[in-house]
Amino acid sequence: MSDEVQPGCVRVRLDLSYDGTAFHGWAKQAGGRRTVQGEIEDALRTVTRSRETYELTVAGRTDAGVHARGQVAHVDLPEAVWREHHQKLLKRLAGRLPRDVRVWALREAPSGFNARFSAVWRRYAYRVTDNPGGVDPLLRGHVLWHDWPLDVDAMNEAARALLGEHDFAAYCKRREGATTIRTLQELSLVKGADGVITATVRADAFCHNMVRSLIGALLFVGDGHRGPEWPGKVLAAGVRDSAVHVVRPHGLTLEEVGYPADELLAARSREARNKRSLPSAGCC
Secondary structure, three states, X not given: OOOOOOOOEEEEEEEEEEOHHHOOOOOOOOOOOOOHHHHHHHHHHHHOOOOOOOOEEEOOOOOOOOEEEEEEEEEEEEHHHHHHHHHHHHHHHHHHOOOXXXXXXXXXXXXXXXXXXXXXXXXXXXXXXXXXXXXXXXHOOOOEXXXXXXXXXXXXXXXXXXXXXXXXXXXXXXXXXXXXXEEEEEEEEEEOOOOEEEEEEEEOOOOOOHHHHHHHHHHHHHOOOOOOOHHHHHHHHOOOOOOOOOOXXXXXXXXXXXXXXXXXXXXXXXXXXXXXXXXXXXXX
């Protein structure tokens, strides 16, 4: 698979955000379900007065109900379309898109850029509160209510054992032919003055349900149902544990996607396509 743009086309980077509440996830689906990709592609076709739908490639596909503040995508447009519309395209999209999705920037991407494969990390935040009164009504669409007191120190202790490169099969929903090996670069929790606990989760990539499963395990530690060593033991076992719950999606937001310097984009894209394996432990 090549990242070379077809002759006569321009690769355009889009920076965008959305409230995932009313969306059935990012990716287009059969049956007319409302998705972020579908809304943006429809708007793009309309404002460029094109018969063709220009397909978006995204940094990370989010599930139904998950939000994004710093999502990145790319689209390949015919040069003639880009020349004609690029100066007014952002404003026209703002007028055409529904209010729960916004494109904040449009620019010609550097050579070798691929929104998905060139990324070196994705950073998510999961927000939860253990306030006995519940969630602030103004935040209810973005914060989970956990009705047990949470020990944030114990959760951070448990999180440290999960950092690094591992096979996260115990925390992922398996997909045929896909690896579950990931490098978890950061997993930390902070309780703010407003009582909202924000978990920051950063990795080179995530497999399906990984963030929400990790948070589910940490909540079980935080409320005292399991000890801080338990999430690490689940990871080492390598199989799904029925006690690990996939928490609800509305507390999760994709905050930022990181990319290398322009001259390293193509090399990173090639590297990311290689199927990963963990080094052998040896015989002794």
